Amino acid sequence: MRADHRGPLPRLAAALAAAALPLAGCDALIGVPEPDETADACAWTEAQAGADPSDVAAELVVLIDLSASMWETDSGEVRDFGQDVADAVAAVFDLSGERLVSVGTFDGDASSVTPHIDAAPLPEVLAQGDEQQLEQIRGCVRGTVQEAIAAPPRAPGTDVLAAISAGAESFTGEGERQLMIVTDGQSNTGCMDLNRVLGAEADHSAIAADCQERGEWPDASLAGVDLRLVGISGEGVEHTGELSGTQGTERIAAFWDAVGAELTGTGSGDFTEASDQLWVPAPEVEREQDAPVLLAGYDDEGITVTVSADALFDTDSAELLPEAVESIDAVVAANDGLLDRRGTVEVTGHTDSRGDDGYNEGLSQRRAEAVRRHLAAEGFTRVRAEGRGDSAPVCDDMSAGAFDEECGRLNRRVEIEFNQA
Numbered sequence: 001m002r003a004d005h006r007g008p009l010p011r012l013a014a015a016l017a018a019a020a021l022p023l024a025g026c027d028a029l030i031g032v033p034e035p036d037e038t039a040d041a042c043a044w045t046e047a048q049a050g051a052d053p054s055d056v057a058a059e060l061v062v063l064i065d066l067s068a069s070m071w072e073t074d075s076g077e078v079r080d081f082g083q084d085v086a087d088a089v090a091a092v093f094d095l096s097g098e099r100l101v102s103v104g105t106f107d108g109d110a111s112s113v114t115p116h117i118d119a120a121p122l123p124e125v126l127a128q129g130d131e132q133q134l135e136q137i138r139g140c141v142r143g144t145v146q147e148a149i150a151a152p153p154r155a156p157g158t159d160v161l162a163a164i165s166a167g168a169e170s171f172t173g174e175g176e177r178q179l180m181i182v183t184d185g186q187s188n189t190g191c192m193d194l195n196r197v198l199g200a201e202a203d204h205s206a207i208a209a210d211c212q213e214r215g216e217w218p219d220a221s222l223a224g225v226d227l228r229l230v231g232i233s234g235e236g237v238e239h240t241g242e243l244s245g246t247q248g249t250e251r252i253a254a255f256w257d258a259v260g261a262e263l264t265g266t267g268s269g270d271f272t273e274a275s276d277q278l279w280v281p282a283p284e285v286e287r288e289q290d291a292p293v294l295l296a297g298y299d300d301e302g303i304t305v306t307v308s309a310d311a312l313f314d315t316d317s318a319e320l321l322p323e324a325v326e327s328i329d330a331v332v333a334a335n336d337g338l339l340d341r342r343g344t345v346e347v348t349g350h351t352d353s354r355g356d357d358g359y360n361e362g363l364s365q366r367r368a369e370a371v372r373r374h375l376a377a378e379g380f381t382r383v384r385a386e387g388r389g390d391s392a393p394v395c396d397d398m399s400a401g402a403f404d405e406e407c408g409r410l411n412r413r414v415e416i417e418f419n420q421a
Helices: 002-006 010-019 035-041 081-093 130-148 160-170 204-213 245-264 322-334 357-377 405-411
Strands: 056-065 077-079 098-106 114-121 176-182 226-230 279-281 296-298 302-308 344-350 382-387 413-419
Touching: 035 130, 056 081, 056 160, 077 081, 081 098, 081 130, 081 176, 098 130, 098 160, 114 130, 160 176, 160 245, 204 245, 226 245, 302 322, 322 357, 344 357, 357 382, 357 413
Parallel strands: 056 098, 056 176, 176 226, 344 382
Antiparallel strands: 077 279, 098 114, 296 302, 302 413, 344 413
16 A cells, blocks of 8 residues: 555645545455555556646545445445546546546544545556556556555544545645545534434525534635545435435435535535445444434424434343434434424334344333433423334344344334424
8 A cells, every 4th residue: 555655645644634624455346456466556656746736637536435334234245436436537547638646535533534545646648558557557546445445444433524625625736626525425423414414404505604613614615626425325324114215315415415516606416426336345344333324204294213223222232322312312403493392202112023022022112211211301291102022023034034134123223203393
């Protein structure tokens, strides 16, 4: 990895420090070369860009989300985001003039963006053998991403706005500028914590103003920047009832599209996209669990929040985790104007099918009671708790004759139904 033998990467690192701002190793990423081949293919990353910003025709900055929600999936597989980054570099390679590439990683701490390739000038296209030359560059980029995501995050969580701000600060040239943020979009720290801002009627201009007041809005202009958020996903925030996992993804994407319009001053636009790369084994890296992102489903009668019990409690426990309390409070705050604190709130606990009926009913009741007590302490006067054990599953977690962990996770849940004010 370049960071091992180059020492500090001055341009990106300096820009990140000035801004005060701020997915694990596996050989399964398709086409990743052997280490010796990567070293040869990455010789171009050692070069230094010219000093005159006006000489830069195009610049690509890529920042990759290292958070647990991005890389720890029930299936154990993730999209091959290394290919997405390599494709973006290949598109810049085809341009004429000096083209600069930066690749880094980020997490939930605004100060811990880590550069891996720093404003490196791509080589001139050879008249002969340019396909082989491009494949070597693509191999270098894929290998760099593989190595970058093999490192655990320095801090838990995701601060997507901080990554965007850091990327905006790191541009060195005056030519075409592209900023690519590889993330699931599940921001849970900073002023863009989705639990805090993603209510039923999010006012994006007001959210932007609040971020500016808190000093978290990017200082560098993104006007004219080609901003893309790649990999937006609702995995981990799947819901039953009024809000499905697909709808959760759509809501997160719509939110960041609106934020992108505010950031770039375009008024509207599509700034988010899914990855269509092949599925590959997820990196095997221990990452601290993120605070859950809780998205509410809305209907004519009330607001329903369905939360995975895994995000609220430890195994076999009915004690709310501290980060779960914070997430519930944030969702309540984001929807406060719509909630009737004197109306009835129904809290229903559910388990998977493992264990006997008596144990499951008792555990689900205790968990529902824990949420009820917390909501009562927050000023909701009529909160009822019910434990239903495994009597109302989302899916059959024993349909294949053996326990299905992904289905079981969906069945282990707590549903909170609020009345609208």
